[in-house]
Amino acid sequence: MDTPSVKVLYIDDEEHNLQAFKASFRRQYEIYTATSAAAGLLILQNIDINVIIADQKMPETTGVQFFKSIKDTYPDPVRILLTGYTDIEALADAINHGDVYRYITKPWSDLELHNSIKNAYDAYKAKIDLRNKVSELEKTNDELNRFIYSISHELRAPLVSVIGIVNLVKMEGLYNSSGEYWNLIEICSNKLDFYIQKTLQYYKNNKNVAEHSPVEFEILVSELISLYSYSDRDTQFNVKINQPVGFYNDAFRIEVILGNLINNAIKYQKSTEPNKFVNIDIDVDVQRAEITISDNGIGILNDHLEKIFNQFFKSKNHHGSGLGLFIVKEALTRINGKIEVTSDLAIGTTFKITIPNGKAT
Amino acid sequence: MLIDDNDIDLKINGKIVAFTKTFEDIVVCRSGEEALNYLKQHLTTPERLPEFILLDIQMPEMSGFEFLDHYKKLPVSFTEGCNIAMLSSTLDFSDIQRAEANPYVVKLLKKPLIPAVLQEVVKEHLQR
Numbered sequence: 001m002d003t004p005s006v007k008v009l010y011i012d013d014e015e016h017n018l019q020a021f022k023a024s025f026r027r028q029y030e031i032y033t034a035t036s037a038a039a040g041l042l043i044l045q046n047i048d049i050n051v052i053i054a055d056q057k058m059p060e061t062t063g064v065q066f067f068k069s070i071k072d073t074y075p076d077p078v079r080i081l082l083t084g085y086t087d088i089e090a091l092a093d094a095i096n097h098g099d100v101y102r103y104i105t106k107p108w109s110d111l112e113l114h115n116s117i118k119n120a121y122d123a124y125k126a127k128i129d130l131r132n133k134v135s136e137l138e139k140t141n142d143e144l145n146r147f148i149y150s151i152s153h154e155l156r157a158p159l160v161s162v163i164g165i166v167n168l169v170k171m172e173g174l175y176n177s178s179g180e181y182w183n184l185i186e187i188c189s190n191k192l193d194f195y196i197q198k199t200l201q202y203y204k205n206n207k208n209v210a211e212h213s214p215v216e217f218e219i220l221v222s223e224l225i226s227l228y229s230y231s232d233r234d235t236q237f238n239v240k241i242n243q244p245v246g247f248y249n250d251a252f253r254i255e256v257i258l259g260n261l262i263n264n265a266i267k268y269q270k271s272t273e274p275n276k277f278v279n280i281d282i283d284v285d286v287q288r289a290e291i292t293i294s295d296n297g298i299g300i301l302n303d304h305l306e307k308i309f310n311q312f313f314k315s316k317n318h319h320g321s322g323l324g325l326f327i328v329k330e331a332l333t334r335i336n337g338k339i340e341v342t343s344d345l346a347i348g349t350t351f352k353i354t355i356p357n358g359k360a361t
Numbered sequence: 362m363l364i365d366d367n368d369i370d371l372k373i374n375g376k377i378v379a380f381t382k383t384f385e386d387i388v389v390c391r392s393g394e395e396a397l398n399y400l401k402q403h404l405t406t407p408e409r410l411p412e413f414i415l416l417d418i419q420m421p422e423m424s425g426f427e428f429l430d431h432y433k434k435l436p437v438s439f440t441e442g443c444n445i446a447m448l449s450s451t452l453d454f455s456d457i458q459r460a461e462a463n464p465y466v467v468k469l470l471k472k473p474l475i476p477a478v479l480q481e482v483v484k485e486h487l488q489r
Contacts, residue, residue, distance in 0.1 A: 153450070160450045164373040164473035171380055171476060
């Protein structure tokens, strides 16, 4: 036989049934027999059985009881119940609780039993194959994620050296010595660094299980504003925060969410607008935090509103990574938050976010 | 003292440190081992020992954190007069926490090193 041998365990208190089974099937299968549930369990503990056949009517433990007892410890072998009489209750019980694949009445026909074992083994194999595939995929996915992480770090190390050199050039007063070349190098380097940081954010967001930590919006928002308004000092920030109670959720993800939105609000301003502003309103209670971030920037085309949260979606005229809002959406999904957006090309854009308040642990 | 496996970063950070004009002498080491050897050799000549160490985290063989494990075995007479700032291009929050939780480390500085940031740390921790 070139097919791998199928390991069948047959449990029956009547010795002559075991003998008959062996006589009929020993050429096709690797057969193990036991005269009681206890003896059957002993075999299960030592051998990787593929198919279990058990007689329903046995002293001490019935077939269904046996299947129930091994449901969690040995979930893989496929079960066939054998019974000499039609017992609807046992049948229902077997299907509902014993995870039984087939039900066969005694005396069995060799052909029927053979087909059942064959099908049962196919089901067993499908189950195992699927599980292997899933774990293979998980492993590949994990490797891919770690690859993103390490490659981002490797890419960033020499990049920060370049930025360091530009800083030195500034210190030594050579920044304007070659026309605008140093300035262009600095702009490109910062942009590349921005992409790498976004990639790392994406990785971290993918990886971590949500954690529970206290969030002080007052502190967080002022830190984020000073971080992102570094490159643009024209924008007026109007921050209104009402946080009378403690707020608990994933601080890292909330930082990522607010950081991306604030950064966008600054980045996508109208260059001709004399009074650029960004309004940030945060209202916290024991149930949730409601955050509204609105600006009088360039706005988003109606056609684009549905797509802005898609990965790698970019509008033609504005340079983004196509990752920012996608990461925002992903992060929100992981902490059970919601986001809505309204926009008008004449007025600006408003993002409204709701994040549930987790309990302090 | 600068400890970094990357020659370019050593050059850049050396210049930035020189720019702060706080230090008379800069010792450059290309690995944690080299730095430890230098420190051990000069334990008896305190004038050649550093008061401030800039330590890179990501280095082959001996990482910055491993260096610290060896460093803490050095005599207290030296270590109490010396401050360490770690240096990294990491954006990893756990690295930052881990570095600043170490009793010998005054701060984790991010690469690229900004002269003003370095100056602030030096001013805060180097009273003379």
